[in-house]
Amino acid sequence: MLKPLLTRPRQALRSTNRIAIVASRYNGEFVEAMVAKALAEIALIEPDTKTEVIHAPGSFEIPFLARQLIERSKPDAVICLGVIFEGATGHANLIAASVSNALCLLSVEALTPVIHGVLLLGNQEQARERCLGEELNRGTEAARAAIEVIRSSRSISNHSI
Numbered sequence: 001m002l003k004p005l006l007t008r009p010r011q012a013l014r015s016t017n018r019i020a021i022v023a024s025r026y027n028g029e030f031v032e033a034m035v036a037k038a039l040a041e042i043a044l045i046e047p048d049t050k051t052e053v054i055h056a057p058g059s060f061e062i063p064f065l066a067r068q069l070i071e072r073s074k075p076d077a078v079i080c081l082g083v084i085f086e087g088a089t090g091h092a093n094l095i096a097a098s099v100s101n102a103l104c105l106l107s108v109e110a111l112t113p114v115i116h117g118v119l120l121l122g123n124q125e126q127a128r129e130r131c132l133g134e135e136l137n138r139g140t141e142a143a144r145a146a147i148e149v150i151r152s153s154r155s156i157s158n159h160s161i
Contacts, residue, residue: 017049020075024082026058030131034139041143063102077146082118096120113149117142
């Protein structure tokens, strides 16, 4: 069952975050719609945020490019977006699990928020619901999550126990 979007964070008065988006070209119809929604949401919540979009050939290459971005550009967060369709073999599940593990490890090891928006879906109907919708869009959710994690991380950094 699909769940509603995270609540939109309040609009920042002034914020100059740097958010990178790594997006798969594979299944581009769905991925590019998520990228557009993510960029629109970032612009709405934090208009001064600088964004950069980098494209990977497929979802499997996303963790590598995310790592390169973190090391070279030092963004405040990286949003990773892709769509993987389950097939007749277990290949898609292996790709999805590998990407999930790599993104989690990258985020923890680099101490940079890495937002996982690489979707493993059963069919195009599920993709349309999650990637092309106005009310439900995983790109919008990823942008909101990135901003919220950046803000929470800064809050932790500014407090001492």
